[in-house]
Amino acid sequence: MTANAPAPTSPIDRAYLLEILGRLLAIRSPSGMTDQIVLTVSEELDRLDIPYSLTRRGAIRADLEGARHSPDRAIVAHLDTLGAMIKQLKPNGRLEIVPIGFWSARFAEGARVTVHSDDGRYFRGTILPLKASGHTYNEEIDTQPVAWTNLELRLDERCHGIDDLARLGVNIGDTISIDAQPEFCDNGFINARHLDDKAGVAALLAVARACRETRARLPVDCHLLLTISEETGVGASHILHGDVAELVSIDNGTIAPGQNTCEYGVTISMQDSSGPFDWHLTRHLLALCRDNAIEHSRDVFRHYRSDAAAAVEAGNDIRTALVCFALDASHGHERTHVDSLMALADLLYAYVLSEPLFRRDAMKLGPVADFPHPPPAPEQPSADPAVADQAPPRQPGSEALPRA
Incomplete structure (x- = not known):
């Protein structure tokens, strides 16, 4: 630095x-x-x-x-x-999701999000691993793989099946935005998605x-x-x-x-x-x-x-x-x-x-005369022992040109 x-x-x-x-x-x-x-x-x-x-x-x-x-x-x-999208409506009233952009499911776990429906309504929720309760799954929480297929979206709505989700107006393909949660610290650090x-x-x-x-x-x-x-x-x-x-x-x-x-x-x-x-x-x-x-x-x-x-x-x-x-x-x-x-x-x-x-650079094509020339570089060693110690003469036009 x-x-x-x-x-x-x-x-x-x-x-x-x-x-x-x-x-x-x-x-x-x-x-x-x-x-x-x-x-x-x-x-x-x-x-x-x-x-x-x-x-x-x-x-x-x-x-x-x-x-x-x-x-x-x-x-x-x-x-x-980055964001996410609804892949499937699940029988348990939750949502299978896939990422928008390239990011790890590890950082999606626990995210607070908004689902944006086709009719302009939105729904709040949380992205969770499939096994989210330590009181139920104990050590299985720590052994489940980190993958988008092991996540689901829990909406803050009374949804217990696919029909409930459909009545809400939730659809496959709805966009999910991830809360930025910005924090501007007094010492200059800025935390946010x-x-x-x-x-x-x-x-x-x-x-x-x-x-x-x-x-x-x-x-x-x-x-x-x-x-x-x-x-x-x-x-x-x-x-x-x-x-x-x-x-x-x-x-x-x-x-x-x-x-x-x-x-x-x-x-x-x-x-x-x-x-x-x-x-x-x-x-x-x-x-x-x-x-x-x-x-x-x-x-x-x-x-x-x-x-x-x-x-x-x-x-x-x-x-x-x-x-x-x-x-x-x-x-x-x-x-x-x-x-x-x-x-x-x-x-x-x-x-x-x-x-x-x-x-x-104002022209897409131009003559070699005004193309930038690099400074002289060390010569490549010759494979022929007879000429290995002989430096070839400099080629015309090898002088560096001004940039502008």
């Missing part, structure tokens, strides 16, 4: 960041049920006087105008969260607000993308347009043994499960951290992917990077710290004010 001299005064309004995060956490938005949070964020963009448009399903693209329109850049975070990625959205909105309040002059257009299906793998695959050359994704950096996430700073991911991020864009973000005295670290994540992966897999030829706020117990009982969110926001603010990496 590194930082230089004490950082200058941050342009990010800490109180606003925490306030908007609290508002976002209060909205239920599992994948597939994101209309309300889309409307809430749209209203906030209206208040900030930031133009935006929506896709058919509700992904948001907000626009911060820069001095040039191409090559432009984008920053993406996701509004959707769904900090992934509502904490990232809050940081991005705080950056947008800072740009407006400081009347920042951006060198190039920057699009703020808020997606609605990242937890199910779709992510930013459908919201980009051709002029975007750089895409920075916001997500969580996991705090765990074997990881190098900075708990009170921002973490730059070098690779996730989809592969390495763009070498040049990643090093540019690291340089911005050093130049602006932002506490930061580098990390590699093996078991998750972000909005950026979906964008590349959809056929977009763009440079991508992943910046992370720290998150303990991701996709479970999550915890972050406001200092990490502020460091993330400070980096994003510095990024939108920085020059684009390469002028050539």
Whole structure:
């Protein structure tokens, strides 16, 4: 974890960041049920006087105008969260459920939830293991496997059979939202479900607000993308347009043994499960951290992917990077710290004010002459002993070129 001299005064309004995060956490938005949070964020963009448009399903693209329109850049975070869905109505009056998104049944046990019915009504309940009473099952509680097939939803209604559930209006396929249960501690720690990625959205909105309040002059257009299906793998695959050359994704950096996430700073991911991020864009973000005295670290994540992966897999030829706020117990009982969110926001603010990496990125295709050239690398050893000690001459065009 590194930082230089004490950082200058941050342009990010800490109180606003925490306030908007609290508002976002209060909205239920599992994948597939994101209309309300889309409307809430749209209203906030209206208040900030930031133009935006929506896709058919509700992904948001907000626009911060820069001095040039191409090559432009984008920053993406996701509004959707984990959740669950009713799989079957059970003869005992309870409900079989399946997850929305990818999360462990271990963290579903004991969750307080809301079932959203087709007619707009909702029902409260608790997710429980099939063997939930120690007075009845004794040690069997501890030996039953952790699996979604070993869970059921107990509604807070008088339901003792399938007919009772049907009369209530409960149906197979009803969406289940999980209570966020946020707690903002005086020492800066924030505990809640769904900090992934509502904490990232809050940081991005705080950056947008800072740009407006400081009347920042951006060198190039920057699009703020808020997606609605990242937890199910779709992510930013459908919201980009051709002029975007750089895409920075916001997500969580996991705090765990074997990881190098900075708990009170921002973490730059070098690779996730989809592969390495763009070498040049990643090093540019690291340089911005050093130049602006932002506490930061580098990390590699093996078991998750972000909005950026979906964008590349959809056929977009763009440079991508992943910046992370720290998150303990991701996709479970999550915890972050406001200092990490502020460091993330400070980096994003510095990024939108920085020059684009390469002028050539305005074109999808171009000549090799203006393609970035790496510095000379050590030569590969020769398999032929006769020439092993002879270094080949440098090839024309191997000199490093300026970035912009």
